Amino acid sequence: QPVLTQPPSVSGAPGQTVSISCTGTSSNIGAKYDVQWYQQLPGTAPKLLIYGNFNRHSGVPDRFSVSKSGTSASLAITGLQGGDEADYYCQSYDRRLESWVFGGGTKLTVL
């Protein structure tokens, strides 16, 4: 079971806004460790979207934004486009497991 919990799927129409949650515990997100977000387009490797909780990686549009509170974080995508269809993963560090850990991933479908 993934250490960080994400909803299996979310969907939205073009132009709409969707949000993807990432829930952890006091040994990872709650320990104030940074949360990263990765995008995995079909058939490709994950790509870094957001690092250090709030920083967009180079080339990532400001349609992608994040929030974080307590043991959870959330990725919001505004102005949905067909090219946003992908799996999205959150990632942090877990001090109990002494490991960098990932969420189970959320499949975004653009209707």
Add this chain to the structure above:
Amino acid sequence: QILLQESGPGLVKPSETLSLTCNVSGGSLSSSRYYWGWIRQSPGRGLEWIASVFYSGNNYYNPSLKSRVTTSLDTSKNEFSLRLTSVTAADTAFYYCASQYASGWTPLWYFDFWGQGTLVSVSS
């Protein structure tokens, strides 16, 4: 931008050793700001961090895999390698190498560039 490319056998027999190499371009393996990571992905286990290696040998390993993992790094060839011993079907996965930006406190590090991945199947 750092480019990474994994290589190695796509099929390994149970109980044998999985060996993969990652060639790096656009970045130096002897950089003080980067570790070099291995991550795998399978339907059953999702994304799982395996190991992070540094040119000085100060490496990090996933405790759940540590007893079976060996890593090495060759700065002259700009490549680093992973060996996973005593493999079973549970080790079947896409294996990715990635650069891990390692500035500041260890738990804050992140994987900024990934290779395309290579599928390794464990089967007799």
